Structure formats: C-alpha cells, structure tokens
Amino acid sequence: MWKIIIRFFIPLSLFLLLPPKVLSFTHLDNISVNKRAARRHDTRLFGKKGVKKPKLIVFDLDGCIWSPEMYELAWDGSRHSPFEPWNNDGTKMKSQLNSIVCLIGDVPGLLDDFVVLSSKEGSKWSETRLAISSRTDVPAWAYELLGKMTLPKSGKTLKEVILGPWEIAKDSKVTHFRRLAKKTGVALEDMVFFDNERGNCIQVAKLGVTVAYTPNGVKRTNWQQAIDNFPTINGKVIGV
Secondary structure, three states, X not given: OHHHHHHHHHHHHHHHOOOHHHHOHHHHHHHHHHHHHHXXXXXXXXXXXXXXXXXXXXXXXXXXXXXXXXXXXXXXOOOOOOOEEOOOOOOEEEOOOOOEEEEOOOHHHHHHHHHHHHOXXXXXXXXXXXXXXXXXXXXXHHHHHXXXXXXXXXXXXXXXXXXXXXXXXXXXXXXXXXXXXXXXXXXXXXXXXXXXXXXXXXXXXXXXXXXXXXXXXXXXXXXXXXXXXXXXXXXXXXXX
C-alpha cells in the first residue's frame, strides 16, 4: 500500500504545486506552436530548398536601406561629413551637424541573416551577390556611410556585405540595371530589386527584374514576398 502512495500520490502532489502558467497544458502547447512557427518563418524567409534563387539582389539606398535621404541633409549644407557612430552597434551615424542617419525597416537583421546563410557550405545562397542602385544626391556621403555603418550581429560593414557592383549615380535606374547586367553577366530575369520609389519600381520591373516596392524600408515581409515570387518577369511590382 505504501509503495502505491509513494509512486502515485507524492509525484501528483508535487505536480499540483507547480505555478499555474507552467501547469497549463495550453501554455506548453503554445510554446511548442510558437517554436514551430518561428522555424517555418525562417525557412520561408529565404525560400524553399531546391527552389531557384536570384543571382543578384539589388538595393536602393535612400529611404530603402537608411533614413533620412541624403537630399534632406544637403539642405543644411555640405558640412555633415565625416559621419561618426551614434550607437554601440553601428546601425546609426551622427553627422557633424548632429543629424542622425539610421538603418531602417528590417535591414540589419536581414543582412545579418544573409551573411550566415550565404556562408554555409553547400548553401545555394552562396552564389547570390548583393548590389546597389541609387540616385542619391550626395554620392560621397553614401560611400562613406556604406563603409562605416555596421550590422549588429556579424559586425560587418554594409560595404563588406553588399559587395557590389554599386551603381550610385544620377542616371536612371534602367541605365543602372543595364550596366549591372553587363558588369556581372547576370541576366535581368535573375535579379531582385528593392526600392521605396514607385516610379523606379515600375521602370525596372519592365526590364524583367523581380521588383518589390518598399515604402518604409526593406522589411522581412518585402523580402519574403520577393523571394517567394521570384522570378516575376511580367512587369508587375510586388507590393503595389
């Protein structure tokens, strides 16, 4: 009799002393569901295994990677440079006139994730390059920020992750992409482009590039939609 009491009632009494949140099977189930959902999200973010990946992913800068845009700083004159770190992780820079330039959207996390995934042995993302197409008003500031702004996890600068080519010039985005195709040998249909200006998106999409409209900077949803819908060669812009 005593053996039955020890084997059954004592463990039961200890179980009943657990806090309500731990005792709740619903709570435990939710934890399990949340973990599974997180894993599924990470998988979807960079596309399914075996699915074709873009060979070149191109970013606009002003209003897409960082904010404010360089023309907004230029109103105060040309004395903003050199820029200096404003926070510990390097995602914000302060100008000589105390203007703050920061990475926006989910750019820091996305690029850090790309660094990890593209460096894995056998990863199809290792064959993908990152590039720039920007018509920024002050190219010199853009070059400086690319060399100074860093990602929080990897500690790499934007320049070390977005290896190029870089098209930073006042030419049209169409001209930029034709030059990118010539420099890299990558077909326009194998490219993805993120831009916060609708007009640029429409023009580039007509070339056969998969284009995502990012009015609030590149977010994970923008990235995921672009990768999931790659290649989109019908001239439509994702997010418009």
